[in-house]
Amino acid sequence: MPETEFAVVGGGLVGMAVAYGLQRRGHQVTVFDEGDIAYRASRGNFGLVWVQGKGAGMPDYARWTRLSAALWPEFADELKRKTDVDVELTQPGGLDLCLTESELADQVARLEGLRDALDGNYPFQVLDPGRLRGMVPEAGPAVSGATYFPEDGHANPLFLLRALLGAFRAEGGRIENGGTVSAITPTRGAFRIETERPWEAAQVVLSAGLGNAKLGPMVGLNAPVKPNRGQVLICERVQPFLNYPTVQIRQIGTGSVQIGDSKEDVGFDDTTAPRVVAAIARRATRLFPLLENVRVVRAWGALRIMSPDGHPIYDRSTEHPGAHLVTCHSGVTLAAAHALVLAAWIGGGEPEIPYLETFSGKRFQLSSAA
């Protein structure tokens, strides 16, 4: 007799969103997570609920991202109701600022490609420096323009993690943390979870971030994810000057300015590199010269979880029914869709949307065999 209906392995934003979604639909869920220090994208990310530019080469990913952004307001309200945690969601639309003409041209071309793939339904705008300054007067003279997408926004990712945990607990979910799951063994229609003590679960969801690469094959699933480092700087509070989140910089309610984000292929190294930090600072002060005298109070590096094409992997095992795998590189953006839609699919309901199978990890096996 399994001790839990669902074992969710990994308690980051992805695992907690799915766990909460399952628990709120009446399933009985136990989350297994590691201790105080672990590789955790969920604790080191930039907090954007971002649509603009996502899904090049996979239009379904653009659709999925937009669905999540659209579900976000009701999702944030639900979390607030259940936990009293305000995740500070705002969706005023977002900007991607460019420093050269060619940067802007590339970006516009990318967004036009997406618009074509989505049959013209992709309402981005191109802002010349004049229009941009009308929206953001502090943009520096070096800025050559920007693109704007009305569905973009941001939230506080740490409050989101806390709210998900709180809501999951409030629905009766259980957390077992402090132990790494070392193995998962399919046994007679159930799964044995090897941690501090062995557990038995009827079904298992792998949401262990980078850990999925190792755990997936144990239940016949493929998640060739790799780390990609991003560094983020947090600056002291300044007068409000930026009412829109941008890809590189956002100002949060308290006035703090967050600056990111590099993309570096450095393996499992989540420290900060002064060289990269200096480059981030150079770009930021060119975009917004008023930041020159603003002090950096904190910086960190964190590892993104990247699949070979950068798109999510959602899969269920045919070899071992009851085993699922979930991973993505935009866990804040997709949190609403994960909790409200994906969890229903994992729980065995009819898929509310037709294209979830597109995200199967089998696409990587096929391409490598070809």
Add this chain to the structure above:
Amino acid sequence: MVDPVPLLIMGSGPAGLAAAQEAVRAGVGALLLDEQPTGGGQIYRALGEATGERQKTLGTDYAAGAPLLTVLSAQCLDHQPGATVWEVSPDGTVYYTRQGQARAVSAEQVILCSGAMERPMPFPGWTLPGVMTCGAAQILLKGAGVFPASGAVLAGSGPLLLLLAKQLIGARARLAAVVDTTPADNYRGALKYLPGALRTPGYLLKGLSMIRTLSASGVPWYRGASGLEAIGDDAVAGLRFKVRGRQHEVACSNLFLHQGVVPNVQLSRSLGLEHHWDGLQRCWRPILDGWGASALERIAVAGDAGGIMGARAAEAHGRLAALGALNRIGVLSETERDRRAAGARAVYRREILPRPFLDRLYRPHPDYLQPADDTIVCRCEEVTAGQIRKYVELGCLGPNQTKAFGRSGMGPCQGRVCGLTVSEIIAQARGVPLEQVGYYRIRPPIKPVTLGELATLEQPEDA
């Protein structure tokens, strides 16, 4: 691009100055960085500028630093005061800001002598304006000769509390009271360490002299106080406390708090060095060998930054660390290193003998290691002890998780102030030893640096 230097010493307290002396003696051009405008560290702060009158107030231990300070004028030493170090990389590159300009220097050997900091003493009202640490009050006294003429209360425990009382009395300040929180059973607990301490009796004699000054001064001196509460609306107006069940209240316009010092481990932590929990001193210290060398080939730690040892031991420890480093860069043979180290090693051994006695005697009162629920522990983000306990209930196992949940440790001080308290609270709430709870993961910059400074940073690799 700046050329690599053979030896970089960070901190010009007794440890750093002694290290610099050994480098000068070996003919090695060392770079000495300190964020303060003058050398001397905590104990000999501003000694070079202090008038005879101020020196007299501050006592003979203060004036005793003069010979060490002479190294600052040595030809081959590059002394850069006013240099704030905000990052040290494991490869020996040191990043700092001086005169508004960020710089990076590579060194073959780096000795971190960042000293100690005061252990915070959280209780209701401790964040009111007018409340500061005894160390901060002493800094004003040493640096500017400024002190409150009347109406100050000193509260807490430890040698620095008594020393400051003595120094203020000597400066003719009229103290409103000294409120000592040393628990009565600490005296009993410390007794077994007394024989060791008596082998280096200087400290005890100094302590007795401080006690005599305080007794003779007529300043109300409450001992065994507990349940402290600072009161006041916009600023501190008084201190409430209990002594043997009886409630007291003393009016004051300044409240100076102290409950011992702990190593400043921000840099050694940010380097990812392993630290172990010192149960007697109730603090973390980096793991070092007998030469202050860490597990990183190019990084050593000396003085109070490696474990609270006091000024004279810190000086000897700085010498040992420098001799070790000079040997590692090939300037001194092992034999020569050991020969030069013999004296310092003997001083070090002798000077640390009284530590266990002092550490046990002045172990903080449990009230201020485990503050009540409504007490703020993280001042920057105003997080209370109760909130930390709530996050533990939600499933947080350590300070990095409670930090992510409630922002404790995310402010400009980088968790320096709340780090120990938060770990203590989590350990007790979980019912596990503190070692299992761990500490904040400290990330550079460990001191604020502007984006403009970062943007113009000259990198050693840029050449």
